[in-house]
Amino acid sequence: MIKRVAVLGAGTMGHGIAEAFAMGGYSVSLYEPCESIRDRVKKTIRIELEYLADQEVIRFEEIGNIMDRIRLFDVMKNAVHDVDYVIEATPENLELKQKLFQTLDNLCKPHTILASNTSSLSLSEMMLHITPERKTRTMICHWYSPAHIMPLVELSNFGNLNEAVYEEIEKLYRRINKQTVKVKKDVPGLVANRIQQGLAREVFSLIEQEIASPEDIDKALKFGPAFRYATAGQLEIADMGGLDIWATVGDNLLSVMDNRQEASPILKNMVNQGKLGIKTGEGFFSYSDKEIELKKKKFNNKLILQLKTSQHYID
The missing domain is CATH 1.10.1040.10 (N-(1-d-carboxylethyl)-l-norvaline Dehydrogenase; domain 2)
Structure with a gap:
C-alpha cells in the first residue's frame, strides 16, 4: 500500500500535485532544485489552501496539518529514497526525463512506482534506460491544471505495467478524490488533450x-x-x-x-x-x-x- 509520495518539481503542476496528495492525507516529499522556487512554494500552497477554505472546499483548521505533510528537499536522493510512489513534473524534455528515470531507478527502492505527468512524450522512450523490472512499475499519471482543483488524472495502461500496480495507483487517486481515465495506447496527448x-x-x-x-x-x-x-x-x-x-x-x-x-x-x-x-x-x-x-x-x-x-x- 502506498503511504509515502514524492513529487519532483515545485512549479505550476508539481506544487499543485503535492498539495492534492497532502490534502488527501499523504506525506509528500517535494523536490525542487531551484532555490527561488523552493523559497516561495510553501507560501503559494498556503494561499491556495486558504482560498479553498474560503470556498468551503476544506476547513481552515485543516490547513496546518496539510502544510505539515509537505516536506521540501533540495537533494533528490533525500526526497525519494524511502517513498512508495514518485511522480515527476519536470519540463517536457525527453532527454531530461530519460536521465531522471534512470537516476530514480538507481535511487529508489525496488517496490517504488515511478510516474510522469507528461501528456506529450512517449512512455516507452522515457523508460529507455531503466531496468526491465522497473518498467513493470512505471507509468504516466497525467494531471490537469490547476492540479489541486481539477479532478481528472489520466493513467497509462500500455502493456508494460504490472496489473496489480495499475490497480494500486487507481485506488491511490480515488482516495484523494480524483477521477481516473485508463489510457490503453501510448499516443501523444493521451485522451483529454x-x-x-x-x-x-x-x-x-x-x-x-x-x-x-x-x-x-x-x-x-x-x-x-x-x-x-x-x-x-x-x-x-x-x-x-x-x-x-x-x-x-x-x-x-x-x-x-x-x-x-x-x-x-x-x-x-x-x-x-x-x-x-x-x-x-x-x-x-x-x-x-x-x-x-x-x-x-x-x-x-x-x-x-x-x-x-x-x-x-x-x-
Missing part, C-alpha cells in the same frame, strides 16, 4: 476567418456545447441527441471545417508578438495589472463551483 486540441483548432479557425468576435465565440462555447459538457460527455450527448442526427450533421460540416495539421497561424502570430495571454497582459483579450489577479480568482471560482457540483452527478 486530444479532445481539447480538436475543439481549440476550430475555435482558432473561427477567429482567423473573422466569423465572430472572440467574446461571442467564447460565449457560443460556454452557453452551448460546454454547457452540456460540464455534466455530460460527448458520447452521452450524441446518444441523447440521436446518432442519426450526429451522422447527418457530420457529413454536412466536417468537410468545411479546419483540418490543418499544425497550430493556427493566428495563434503563432500572437506568440511571435509576445501576446501570450494573461501572463503578458494580452492575448485574445487584454488584462490590466489590476485585473490579472481578479481574473485568476474568478477563473478558479468557476472551477471550484463546478467541482462541488460534479460531486452530485458522478456515475
